[in-house]
Amino acid sequence: MNNAEAASIRHDWQREEALALFDMPFNDLLFRAQSVHRRYFDPNEVQLSTLLSIKTGACPEDCKYCPQSGHYNTGLEKEKLLEVDKVIEEARAARDSGASRFCMGAAWRSPRDRDMPQVLRMIREVKSLGLETCMTLGMLTENQAAQLSKAGLDYYNHNLDTSPEYYGEIITTRTFQDRLDTLANVRSAGMKVCAGGIIGMGEGEKDRAGLLVQLANLSPQPESVPINMLVKIQGTPLENEKDVDPFDFIRTIAVARIMMPASHVRLSAGREEMNDQMQALAFLAGANSIFYCEKLLTTPNPQANNDMTLFQRLGIRPEQRAVTEDSEDQEAALLRKVGEAQTDGQFYNAAG
Numbered sequence: 001m002n003n004a005e006a007a008s009i010r011h012d013w014q015r016e017e018a019l020a021l022f023d024m025p026f027n028d029l030l031f032r033a034q035s036v037h038r039r040y041f042d043p044n045e046v047q048l049s050t051l052l053s054i055k056t057g058a059c060p061e062d063c064k065y066c067p068q069s070g071h072y073n074t075g076l077e078k079e080k081l082l083e084v085d086k087v088i089e090e091a092r093a094a095r096d097s098g099a100s101r102f103c104m105g106a107a108w109r110s111p112r113d114r115d116m117p118q119v120l121r122m123i124r125e126v127k128s129l130g131l132e133t134c135m136t137l138g139m140l141t142e143n144q145a146a147q148l149s150k151a152g153l154d155y156y157n158h159n160l161d162t163s164p165e166y167y168g169e170i171i172t173t174r175t176f177q178d179r180l181d182t183l184a185n186v187r188s189a190g191m192k193v194c195a196g197g198i199i200g201m202g203e204g205e206k207d208r209a210g211l212l213v214q215l216a217n218l219s220p221q222p223e224s225v226p227i228n229m230l231v232k233i234q235g236t237p238l239e240n241e242k243d244v245d246p247f248d249f250i251r252t253i254a255v256a257r258i259m260m261p262a263s264h265v266r267l268s269a270g271r272e273e274m275n276d277q278m279q280a281l282a283f284l285a286g287a288n289s290i291f292y293c294e295k296l297l298t299t300p301n302p303q304a305n306n307d308m309t310l311f312q313r314l315g316i317r318p319e320q321r322a323v324t325e326d327s328e329d330q331e332a333a334l335l336r337k338v339g340e341a342q343t344d345g346q347f348y349n350a351a352g
Contacts, residue, residue, distance in 0.1 A: 006262075011219045013259055018209035021255045026247060030285050033254035036261045037286040046311070047101070047264055047289040047319040049134070050094035054122065055081045055106035061138075061173045063161070064237040065201060065230055068107040081106065084121050091126045098308075098318055099292050102126050103134040103157065109174070110139040120151040127152045134194060134224075139174065139182045145189035155224060156186040157194035163210030166203045183218065193222040196268065199252050200230035200244035208252050216259040224289065225263045227253055229270025246274075250281050257286025264289040276310050283316065 021029065037043055059068045091102045104122060111119060119137070126133050134155035135148065148156065160179055161167065167176045186193055195218070197211045215222060229249055232239050256265050266289035267274075267282050274282070292307055311317065 009221060009262060010259075011217045011221070013213045013216045015206065015209050015213050018213050018255060018259065019206065021258055022205055022209060022251055026251070029251060029254045030281075033257040033286045034284055036258050037288070040261050041288055042319075044314075044316050045288065045319040046283065046316050047266075048099045048292040049101040049103055049266070049289065050090075050097075050099040051103040051105060051291050052082075052087065052090050052094075053107070054087060054104045054119075055108065059107035059138075060109050061171065063171050063173075065170065065198060065233075067233040067236060069236070081115055081118060084118060084125060087122050088125050088129070091129055091131060094292075095129055095131050097292070099131070100319065101132040101134055101155070102129075103136070103155075103291075105136040105157070106138070108138040110141075111137045111144055116144070116147060120147060123148065123151040123153050136194075139178055140185050142185050142188065145182075145185040145191065149189035149191050153191055155192045155194045157224075157226070158182045158186065159196050159198070159226065159228075160211060160214055161197050162201060162203050163207035164214065165210060166201075166207040169203075170201055187220075192224070193218070193220075194224035194226065195222040196224075196226035196228065196266070198228040198230055198269070199249055200241060200270075201238055202241055205248075209255070212252075212256055212259050215256075221260045221263055223263060224266060225256055225260055226266040226268035226289075227256060227287070228268040229273065231269050231272070246278050246281075250278070250285050253282050253287050254285035266290060276313070279310060280314055283314065288319070 024032070034043065059066065061069055063069055087104065094102050104126075106119075119135070123133050123135070132154045133152065134157055135153055136157035139158075140148070140156070145156070158179060160176070162170055164176045183193055183195060195215060197215075199208060215225060227249075229244055230238060230241060232241055253265060253267075256263075265287050267279065267287045268291055271279065271290065290307065
C-alpha cells in the first residue's frame, strides 16, 4: 500500500454516509466497490483460512445466535480443550489443502490461566508449519494479549457482531465496550485484528451501517473483517429469524469494502446457504477471503473441493502466502486440489 492509498483510509465515517452508500443503485454500488477493491488488491485472488474449534460448547455467554451457548439446548455436546497433537494434525491437513491461515476458536468467556500454556503451545506449533495463526478465545486482559503476542499469534478475532444500539437485543452477558476493550488490548500487544459482524439477526439497515462505522473508525482498521450471514440453529432464540435478502447481504459486503479498502473482507458463516452466483457477486463486491473447510466451529461450510471448483470457474486463485521451507510441497498439494476440482467437482453429490 503506497502513501496515497494509506492517506485515503478514513476513520471519521458517519452513519449517514454509510446509509447513503447502502441506498445507492445496486450496480453503481458494486462498480464503486470493485473500483476500490482493485486499487488495493488483486481482484482475482482470495485468501484462504481454515477454522478449528479447539474447545466446544458450554459457553457462559448468552449470544442469541450461538449454538455453543450454555443458555440454550441445541444438542451440542460439551468438549474439553483439544490436545495439542490433534490441533497440529488438523493444521497440517489445512496447510496441505491450500489454507494459508489457521484459526482456532474456543467457547470461552475468556481464557483461564490454567489453559494458557496449552494455548500458547498450539500457537508456536502451528506457526512452525509455516501458517499464519489466528485465535478467538473471548475477552482478553492486557496480560493475556501480551502472552499470545509473545507466542507469535498473528491475528486475534473478536467480532462486534452488530451496532452498539442493537447489541443489547442479542447479548446481555458482556457489553459492547467490553468488546472494544479486548480489541484495544490486542492492538496494544502488537497483534493484527480480525473483527466483523453478523447479518440477519433482525437488525435494520441502520444497524448494519452502524456496525460498519464502528469497524471502519477503529484506528488502524481491522486487517480482516468477517461478514457472517446468520446460520439459524434450532434451540437458539434466532432459529426462526427471517432470511436475509441476498442483495442486502451483498450490499453489506460492498459497503464494507468501500469503507475499509485495505482490509480483507471475509465471507464467513452462512456460506453454506449461498449458491455459486451469490458468492460470485460477493467477490465482485469486494470479498477476498473465505473460510476453507467443511465446518466453521459447529456450523456447516461448503466443502473445499466445491470451493476449488468455483474458483476455477471464476478464474480466481488463492492468495499467495509467504514463502516457507515447505512452500513447494504446499503448492503441489494445492495444484492437486485444483485438478481434482476440475473433474470430481463437476458432479453433484446427491448424498451430501
